[in-house]
Amino acid sequence: MQFSKVIGHAALKAKLIGNIREGRIPHAQLFVGPRGSGNLPMALAYAQYLLCEDRQAVDACGECPSCLQMAKLEHPDLHLAFPIYFTDKVKVCEAFVTDWRKAVRNEPYLDMDRWREGMESENKQLRMGVDIAHEIQRRLSLKSFRGGHKVMLVWMPELMDAAASNKLLKVLEEPEPNTLFLLVATDMDQLLATIVSRAQLVKVPALATDEVADALRERMPELGIDAARAAAARSEGDLLEAVRLASESEAEHFVFFRDWLRACYKREVTTTAELADGFAKLGREWQKSLVRYGLFIMRQCALRWMGADGLVRVDGQELEFVGNFSKLLSERSADGIRRELEIAHTHIERNANPKVMFMDMSYRMMGLLRVDRQ
Numbered sequence: 001m002q003f004s005k006v007i008g009h010a011a012l013k014a015k016l017i018g019n020i021r022e023g024r025i026p027h028a029q030l031f032v033g034p035r036g037s038g039n040l041p042m043a044l045a046y047a048q049y050l051l052c053e054d055r056q057a058v059d060a061c062g063e064c065p066s067c068l069q070m071a072k073l074e075h076p077d078l079h080l081a082f083p084i085y086f087t088d089k090v091k092v093c094e095a096f097v098t099d100w101r102k103a104v105r106n107e108p109y110l111d112m113d114r115w116r117e118g119m120e121s122e123n124k125q126l127r128m129g130v131d132i133a134h135e136i137q138r139r140l141s142l143k144s145f146r147g148g149h150k151v152m153l154v155w156m157p158e159l160m161d162a163a164a165s166n167k168l169l170k171v172l173e174e175p176e177p178n179t180l181f182l183l184v185a186t187d188m189d190q191l192l193a194t195i196v197s198r199a200q201l202v203k204v205p206a207l208a209t210d211e212v213a214d215a216l217r218e219r220m221p222e223l224g225i226d227a228a229r230a231a232a233a234r235s236e237g238d239l240l241e242a243v244r245l246a247s248e249s250e251a252e253h254f255v256f257f258r259d260w261l262r263a264c265y266k267r268e269v270t271t272t273a274e275l276a277d278g279f280a281k282l283g284r285e286w287q288k289s290l291v292r293y294g295l296f297i298m299r300q301c302a303l304r305w306m307g308a309d310g311l312v313r314v315d316g317q318e319l320e321f322v323g324n325f326s327k328l329l330s331e332r333s334a335d336g337i338r339r340e341l342e343i344a345h346t347h348i349e350r351n352a353n354p355k356v357m358f359m360d361m362s363y364r365m366m367g368l369l370r371v372d373r374q
């Protein structure tokens, strides 16, 4: 992971890069940050920059063999430890390392819930026992593969039990040359005070609202700026929470938009009027983002027609809907619907009476869809 892929935190990145460039590389560092703040991506970017063979002024090169291996989290000098569930036979990370790499490549802002899903552990307890601490020590006794630093990244060290913590402390107290510990934690209070005192603290704060909003729109381009900002503001700087909130509102939009178009197609005036009531009760921001969502769906329908299925950005029931709905449309009606939605957006911004506007639009929609049936 390169620094450029880590959201926000410009000052912290500059500081970490400066430290490496000036050769100030502490033996143990503790990256602490709340869920969704990016403490793990930050630690990974730090490790990649350190191991890069062609460091640039503000980031790892992204192209050298070391960077290519780091992108897959498969660098031979990057060692990983993380919580797992124990079986009778397995009590070390080795057996799960492929799952962990995959989970982080999928979502670098990994949290425990996503990791549980990644390893399909359901309700099993995830922990780190003394066997993992021994595994860490064993890995560090190996020579550096590329002759440079060895990096030991321990994710969620606060889940180590007492025996493991004490063993880790011993390892930290007797540092091997060129070995670097990156402890990536969410709850520092659960760590042994002696471990904390051995490590240099790197605080990764919650993200700023604007940073979360920008990141959301990059991940979900169909999301309007207002919806992105609303989810970001409610997330309190937690990217994962913001993604959840945004997806939730998107799912809500889908159901509403689908039901409304169905009612228009079947000319069900009573249902349409009920939907108009619901539409009017929700705030203007919600109304605008519903309309934008409608425009997004219309674009997906257009892509379907053009045979550009590879560009269609929906899946699941949305995709099914786009497939069915695009069959009902002609170029003329699709253009008309798009125009109606654009006009509605302007009207909402100009404070039109939402219920009147919605009913008005519904009747015109019925007309547009009927033309196609003839």
Ligand SMILES: [Zn+2]
Residues within 6 Å of the ligand: 051, 052, 053, 054, 055, 060, 061, 062, 063, 064, 065, 066, 067
């Ligand atoms: Zn590189």
